[in-house]
Amino acid sequence: MTQYSRVSGSVGLITLKNPPVNQLSAVVRHGIVDTVQKALSDPKVKSVVICGQNGMFCGGADIKEFQTLANMRGPPLIPMIHSIEAADKPVVAAIEGGAFGGGLELALGCHYRIAHSKAKVGLPEVTLGLLPAAGGSQRLPRLIGVPAALSLITTGRHITAAEALQLGLVDQVADHNTVDAAVKFALSVAGQSLDARRISNFQCPPVPNMDALFEDVMQKVRTTARGAIAPIACVQAVRAAATLPYTQGMQREKELMATLFTSGQARALQYCFFAQRVVGRWSMPSGARWDTSKGRPIHKAAVIGLGTMGRGITVALAQTGLSVVAVETQEKQFMEAKKAVSNMLERGAKRSGKPLAHGKITYSQSLQAVADVDLVIEAVFEDMGLKKKVFQQLSAVCKPGTFLCTNTSTLDVDELASQTHQPELVVGMHFFAPAHIMKLLEVVYGPRSSPELVAVVMELGKKMGKVSVAVGNCRGFVGNRMLKPYRDQAYFLLEEGATPQLIDQALEEFGFAMGAFKVSDLSGLDVGWKVRKEEGLVQPGGGSGKSARIRNGVRYSPLGDLMCEQGRFGQKTGRGWYQYDKPGSRDARPDPWMHSFLEEYRARHGLVARRISNQEVLERCLYAMINEGFRVLEDGIAAGPEDIDIIYVFGYGWPRHRGGPMFYANMVGLEIVLERLEHYAQANPDMPTLQPCSLLRKLVASGSPPVNKWKEVIKNVRSQL
Numbered sequence: 001m002t003q004y005s006r007v008s009g010s011v012g013l014i015t016l017k018n019p020p021v022n023q024l025s026a027v028v029r030h031g032i033v034d035t036v037q038k039a040l041s042d043p044k045v046k047s048v049v050i051c052g053q054n055g056m057f058c059g060g061a062d063i064k065e066f067q068t069l070a071n072m073r074g075p076p077l078i079p080m081i082h083s084i085e086a087a088d089k090p091v092v093a094a095i096e097g098g099a100f101g102g103g104l105e106l107a108l109g110c111h112y113r114i115a116h117s118k119a120k121v122g123l124p125e126v127t128l129g130l131l132p133a134a135g136g137s138q139r140l141p142r143l144i145g146v147p148a149a150l151s152l153i154t155t156g157r158h159i160t161a162a163e164a165l166q167l168g169l170v171d172q173v174a175d176h177n178t179v180d181a182a183v184k185f186a187l188s189v190a191g192q193s194l195d196a197r198r199i200s201n202f203q204c205p206p207v208p209n210m211d212a213l214f215e216d217v218m219q220k221v222r223t224t225a226r227g228a229i230a231p232i233a234c235v236q237a238v239r240a241a242a243t244l245p246y247t248q249g250m251q252r253e254k255e256l257m258a259t260l261f262t263s264g265q266a267r268a269l270q271y272c273f274f275a276q277r278v279v280g281r282w283s284m285p286s287g288a289r290w291d292t293s294k295g296r297p298i299h300k301a302a303v304i305g306l307g308t309m310g311r312g313i314t315v316a317l318a319q320t321g322l323s324v325v326a327v328e329t330q331e332k333q334f335m336e337a338k339k340a341v342s343n344m345l346e347r348g349a350k351r352s353g354k355p356l357a358h359g360k361i362t363y364s365q366s367l368q369a370v371a372d373v374d375l376v377i378e379a380v381f382e383d384m385g386l387k388k389k390v391f392q393q394l395s396a397v398c399k400p401g402t403f404l405c406t407n408t409s410t411l412d413v414d415e416l417a418s419q420t421h422q423p424e425l426v427v428g429m430h431f432f433a434p435a436h437i438m439k440l441l442e443v444v445y446g447p448r449s450s451p452e453l454v455a456v457v458m459e460l461g462k463k464m465g466k467v468s469v470a471v472g473n474c475r476g477f478v479g480n481r482m483l484k485p486y487r488d489q490a491y492f493l494l495e496e497g498a499t500p501q502l503i504d505q506a507l508e509e510f511g512f513a514m515g516a517f518k519v520s521d522l523s524g525l526d527v528g529w530k531v532r533k534e535e536g537l538v539q540p541g542g543g544s545g546k547s548a549r550i551r552n553g554v555r556y557s558p559l560g561d562l563m564c565e566q567g568r569f570g571q572k573t574g575r576g577w578y579q580y581d582k583p584g585s586r587d588a589r590p591d592p593w594m595h596s597f598l599e600e601y602r603a604r605h606g607l608v609a610r611r612i613s614n615q616e617v618l619e620r621c622l623y624a625m626i627n628e629g630f631r632v633l634e635d636g637i638a639a640g641p642e643d644i645d646i647i648y649v650f651g652y653g654w655p656r657h658r659g660g661p662m663f664y665a666n667m668v669g670l671e672i673v674l675e676r677l678e679h680y681a682q683a684n685p686d687m688p689t690l691q692p693c694s695l696l697r698k699l700v701a702s703g704s705p706p707v708n709k710w711k712e713v714i715k716n717v718r719s720q721l
């Protein structure tokens, strides 16, 4: 786990060996303590280099060890790093690949840091619900100054070696063999005084208006954290570094970490870290899996339809370096799209500092232009008739073996596949707007989809920088299917006495970026109205009599339809569930009109408004969504709870520090979720989505196992179906 040797006569070389990322597990910490001791007590050794094997310095503490305190055995990090800093021989960190979290804290305890030009460094603890509590929050501001340290520690972002050099975080950048460079450097500094190299002895560089700076940062962090506690603790820890002597600062760091380490938020964020990796190991009900299915390279892709989604997808594809044929048959849209895509690419290049991807896109107004591409993504208007036609044409035009993908958000992927000669080469690629920015991609396979195609699309998603989740085909797939009962409950609560702002406030306090009604105003009420009309659900004036609030035997709220009848489509019309200064404006303000609209509606339907608590809003909206999540698992549409949670965290603004809906249910307690659903279902027998699903009942009957053990119960339930 830790190898020691003497090189170049007088340099003790310590190599961390703990795949996959040389994480600081207990055995590694033991190894470091032992080998540092060995090097320091060997009179032949004049200086020391610490490096990691396989091109990676160190990925930090072993996150798996956090899951049970019992695993936190072995030498603690803080005294280990102190003993390195206190050494009387120079210790040099040779950073290849990356130094993250405890790995960077270890490097900060060294007297010098040499990084490879391609290496990255960072203190990402905040993303795991923690703070850099092995001295990182105290050493980093002393080394690079308070503003830069605040930026790195509160966001957890990884920076390049070049930026680290500019900030003074590393002393030298090597283009070739970093360990050789570090050994050479270690030889050159042997015997030199180390007084000026121990960061814990430094004073933080002075900051003018320090109080104002911290107030400002705290304000920003509170706004962006949306209830997450770690970013706030990070600011407090850096403040301690700026205002207290080192030992007192370390004490403060320890106290703050104690409040975070066992928190539910830390558990949720660490669950998300692993869940994100679990979804990459996809499987299909046929037994096909990520490690047994091989894709093939895609050189040229096409996008059909250059509306908002098609433009974003074109940009995302071009940015991967692929050749893209962008097709739009309508003249006006074609001209507008060319300009828009070009602007988006320019903005992207500016943001990332990477070269423009313009040259890779060919525009065409004819479908014939896609004859030689390897993969097509259809992004025409969400209309089954239109999409079917496009798929028939694509099947006739494309060379055999071309993969055909649809960017539908709800429609039946199998029905589209059946329009083609090779239905096994059709899947859904459900992007989220804006498609070149949003991280989530739902990859929707049908019973006939080939595993090769799923492998290709999952890989393509990765290249586009997406978190791709493979899911089965059903109406709305995973994300939109679960969103429906959530939204329905929000409407029903309005009927019963709530206001849009009361519901949104409860959801935003929970941590959602936007409440259900603000999201509806943003995406446009007319979108859902059109779908409901096609489904035959809309009645003029919302319908009348007792049946006005019932469709197909279940409860229905015509409120959204009535809003649309009044032309209140949301932000685009300047009026929706909220009012806006002008069409297109984003600043939502409560609209007094809504009060009389709801009063009149309730009076018409004999409803008496009652006081709705935040707790009821959360329980009805979230538990209805979670209940649907259990159905999704039961039906085999998602492979496991991690898939659902990652979809919600990356695509639907679910607060990451609450881990995703299924993790949240587990945190609340499955028996509580079941009991509340039973309570609400009894009070509302015409709302079947509140009837607890059998998988939830089975899990509770099985003793409510933790979320990572659900798959066993799910397997049994599915095998009985």
Ligand SMILES: CC/C=C/CC(=O)SCCNC(=O)CCNC(=O)[C@H](O)C(C)(C)COP(=O)(O)OP(=O)(O)OC[C@H]1O[C@@H](n2cnc3c(N)ncnc32)[C@H](O)[C@@H]1OP(=O)(O)O
Pocket: 020, 021, 023, 059, 060, 061, 062, 063, 064, 077, 098, 100, 101, 102, 103, 124, 125, 128, 130, 132, 133, 134, 274, 277, 278
């Ligand atoms: C006392 C408390 C002290 C806390 C201080 C800390 O150090 S907290 C930990 C801080 N470190 C991090 O947050 C880094 C987490 N890791 C990463 O960001 C990335 O893994 C990486 C190091 C940038 C490498 O990225 P890459 O894309 O190359 O690989 P993967 O992310 O896919 O990871 C490969 C496998 O390694 C596992 N893994 C990564 N880091 C850790 C870790 N710190 N502890 C345990 N395991 C780790 C990861 O889970 C992958 O394995 P899978 O089996 O595929 O899940």
